[in-house]
Amino acid sequence: MSIPKRVAVIGSGSMGSQAMWRLAARGAEVIGYDRYAPGHDRGAAGGETRIFRAAHLGDAGYVPLLRLADRMWEQLQQETGSPLRRRSGCLVMGEAAAPSMRLLLATSTTHQLDHEVLDREELARRYPQHRLPDGHIAVLDRLGAVIRPEASIQAAAARAEQLGARLHRYTTVREIAPAAGGGVQIITDHGTDHVDTAVVTVGPWINTLLPGLPRTVDVRRVICSWHLPTRHDWFTGGAPPFVRSTPHDCFGLPSPDGHSVKLGLSFTRHLPVPEPERLVREVRPEELGTFRELIHELMPDLNPDPIRLSAYMEGYTESGNPLVGHLPGEDDIVVMAGFSGSGFKLSPAMGEIAADLALDGTTEHPIGFLAPAAVGTV
Ligand SMILES: Cc1cc2nc3c(=O)[nH]c(=O)nc-3n(C[C@H](O)[C@H](O)[C@H](O)COP(=O)(O)OP(=O)(O)OC[C@H]3O[C@@H](n4cnc5c(N)ncnc54)[C@H](O)[C@@H]3O)c2cc1C
CATH class of the missing domain: 3.50.50.60 (FAD/NAD(P)-binding domain)
Incomplete structure (x- = not known):
């Protein structure tokens, strides 16, 4: 043996x-x-x-890895009997002409991903929680999911x-x-x-x-901010999690609490973390400016006053x-x-x-x- x-x-x-x-x-x-x-x-x-999506804005090399991950998530849930991931779809929004969105659409066609492109009118009809600037599109990724x-x-x-x-x-x-x-x-x-x-x-x-x-590996502090909707229903209507590349590079998810929507920003907005053991976990009011702009311009339905704030950290590479x-x-x-x-x-x-x-x-x-x-x- x-x-x-x-x-x-x-x-x-x-x-x-x-x-x-x-x-x-x-x-x-x-x-x-x-x-x-x-x-x-x-x-x-x-x-x-966390968001699961097949619509990766980066290298098409991720597609087979995401397919493997998709199978492995199912296996982990089955072996443990735990509900870890819920299929919800995911919206990816950005400028139609931006290289990242073009790459996403090309990858989607080549690999026959289950995606649907929504223009401004269609997005407003189906997902009135979001505003889409001129020249922007939304891609609904049906493999999208929310992970715990x-x-x-x-x-x-x-x-x-x-x-x-x-x-x-x-x-x-x-x-x-x-x-x-x-x-x-x-x-x-x-x-x-x-x-x-x-x-x-x-x-x-x-x-x-x-x-x-x-x-x-550039380690940055990432803050998240939770907001209550004031008008539209983000929960029973099934508003999916989303990622936006422009004009504000951000992401968001309706929370498992059934009331709030969590928002986060891209790494360029975050402070470096010289010593991970001394991560500043408190979020100061002056750090909330971009969240306010984002809500005002793109999701006016959300109350800009957060009900909860948290800080985490992540390592970023140049590519x-x-x-x-x-x-x-x-x-x-x-x-x-x-x-x-x-x-x-x-x-x-x-x-x-x-x-x-x-x-x-x-x-x-x-x-x-x-x-x-x-x-x-x-
Ligand atoms: C706010 C936020 C939102 C995100 N949203 C998404 C999303 O929607 N979708 C998505 O796919 N990804 C998302 N990410 C990215 C994703 O969460 C990270 O890429 C992932 O968690 C990184 O995992 P990791 O194992 O590298 O680090 P971690 O999960 O932090 O694990 C590192 C572990 O190492 C341990 N450790 C460290 N040093 C030592 C040591 N010397 N000895 C022993 N143990 C040690 C730590 O305690 C920790 O448990 C997000 C990240 C953040 C911060």
């Missing part, structure tokens, strides 16, 4: 919990570490909701533990070092473990644990593509970082890919454009 490979997963957040699940399902001896515990709200995964991030992370981590994984909660990994004679040493305040391979999924803490990555693969020169260390504000939907696919890379050294899934040393395209 062959000895199972011993794999450390460092960080059991969005990507790490899924990696633990897939590794344990494939018979690896999995040891997870997290500075907090699955489902916490101090990193990239808080705020109750905290519940998903807890479900994936619990399933991994059920399958035999061990998870060290409230245990910060201080250092990862190649071991003499092969494998990797994982150093925590409680001691040192020796494993065959390490999967590093520490999200916004990546620069602290692995300084000097081949591509820069918007994450770093996924072996660390250059280190065959025993797999890194997944820099998901740039759109990684949650992909997380079960990333778990499957992490298991391939850690156990087989390679994957058949097309991740070449995400290689840690790749420059990537927008």
Whole structure:
């Protein structure tokens, strides 16, 4: 009988919990570490909701990864019996002539995605919650869905533990070092473990644990703001989550509370986070100007006075593509970082890919454009 490979997963957040699940399902001896515990709200995964969409505004290379993620979300729900993702559709809005919207439409045609283009009049008729400026269009992505991030992370981590994984909660990994004679040493305040391979999924803490990555990961504080509708029904009428690229790069989702709509902005609007452990979680009133403009111009139905504010953080790369693969020169260390504000939907696919890379050294899934040393395209 062959000895199972011993794999450390460092960080059991969005990507790490899924990696633990897939590794344990494939018979690896999995040891997870997290500075907090699955489902916490101090990193990239808080705020109750995430958008799943097939309509990615970036590289068409994401389509097969999103299809894999779509299947894996169904599998996770089935195995855990938890309602983690609800199909709702998703609206993607932007200037028809903008390169990102043109790429989205071209990708949609080439890959026969279930999309419908809505002009201004049609959008106003079906989704009166939104205003569309001249020259803009909306694309209704029927594969769109709302995911519950905290519940998903807890479900994936619990399933991994059920399958035999061990998870060290409230245990910060201080250092990862190649071991003499092969494998990797994982150093925590409680001691040192020796494993065959390490999967590093520490999200916004990546620069602290692995300084000097081949591509820069710019960690930013991301604020979300919750608003009550004043006129239109965003809930029983089924207003889907949305993403807008212009004139305000933003996203929004009707909340599971059944009353409020959560809004967030693109990374250019966010402050850098020099030290993730000192993330400023309080949101000051002077930070709300863009939310007010956005509501005034594009969703006048929402009350501009928020009922709730929160701050999270995320790692962004220049291309918007994450770093996924072996660390250059280190065959025993797999890194997944820099998901740039759109990684949650992909997380079960990333778990499957992490298991391939850690156990087989390679994957058949097309991740070449995400290689840690790749420059990537927008
Ligand atoms: C406000 C907001 C909204 C978003 N909306 C969407 C969306 O709608 N759709 C979408 O697809 N994506 C969205 N994203 C992006 C998505 O949430 C992130 O890409 C994803 O959560 C990143 O996952 P991660 O595993 O890299 O980081 P995390 O989920 O933060 O996980 C990192 C984990 O590592 C642990 N850790 C860190 N350092 C150590 C250490 N040294 N030792 C042990 N453990 C450690 C942390 O405690 C944490 O649990 C959004 C992001 C934000 C911030």
